[in-house]
Amino acid sequence: MKRVFVVGLVAVLVFLAGVKFGVSYFSDVAKSENNEFSTGEFDIGISRDGSRYYDDYRIFEFGNLLPGEEKTIRFYLKNRGDYPVSTISMVLNVTDLEDGSLSKAEVLVDNTPDVGELSRYLVIKDFRVTFNGTTVTLDRYKGKSLRELNNTQLNLFSGKLPKNGAVEVTMTIQLSSDAGNDCQTDTSKVAMLITASQ
Template sequence: MRKPVILVLLMIIVATVTLGKALGEFRDVSRSEGNILSTGEFDVRISKDNSRFYDDLRVFKIESLKPGDTKEISFFIKNYGDVPIGNVSLFIFVKDIEDELSPAEKPYDLTPEKGELSSCIIVEKITVNSKDVLDSPTRLSDLVGKEIRLFTEGLKSKETLEVKMTMKLARDAGNECMTDSAEVMMKIVATQ
């Protein structure tokens, strides 16, 4: 008989405390809705002349090189997003093409199905904002697939880098690369 009495008393106490709290305290509720998280845009683009920037652009076309010819190309890289870029790297890929086998080339070309031009082109210098980033002159074919760090100082939104490359057809380039061409793909990789 004691248990039912204790249980009834306990229920009365809980009901009294709950009713007392409901009737005896002020309450107010505030809400926060529509909160949003978003990321900034991370976007790097290139330009020939620092006026219009693109994701995909042919930067140069050099024709009719002769042994010893030196050519300089330049292009611009811009942080087009609103997130700072920490590093900018360049990767070069080359497809050597044997356009035609001229009579003067035929006796000297040991690989008539494959062009040799990239092994005869020397990249003498790569500068970024006038700072040389290439350790020493290097054959274009030796740069294929290697990371060339262009910038590691943090590129803020809307800031631009000027890149210049000086290339030379080796003075001792022989008939094996005559009438050859090389398609050069440059991949600009930006990381935060």
């Protein structure tokens, strides 16, 4: 009986060893590491002459204007980012200041000695945007004073400005011939906030 038991046990062990070593399994591993999402940069720059672009840059400074005198402001906006720009707008923030004490002529007519009046007489005579050889005249802003356009969104460009593409903006401002003694020695500070959208 012992012999039958030992033979049976050996048979079971041989069977189990055959099952373990007789069956093959194929296997493989595939990996995907360092996957990521990222975005590019959306960036515009401003320049006085189109040679070098900045994020913050003074474009103009005109002094000693006479009634009827015109000055032309020219600047360039460049798409320095990775995506096309579809719209560009500008908001003018105009602050009028009395530049020192009132002159003898001004004191007779200026009833607001702490606030300047100059922006009321600075009028847009011409306003153009040029892109890719095409010039668009922005007639809806012509004839308006800087005071009237203060904190108003001015639409400069609509289309497709590609990466490294630039637009030229030309704005001619005239000190109205109606400007009187109330704006003598006044200063208008003009901040331009330019916004581009995808």
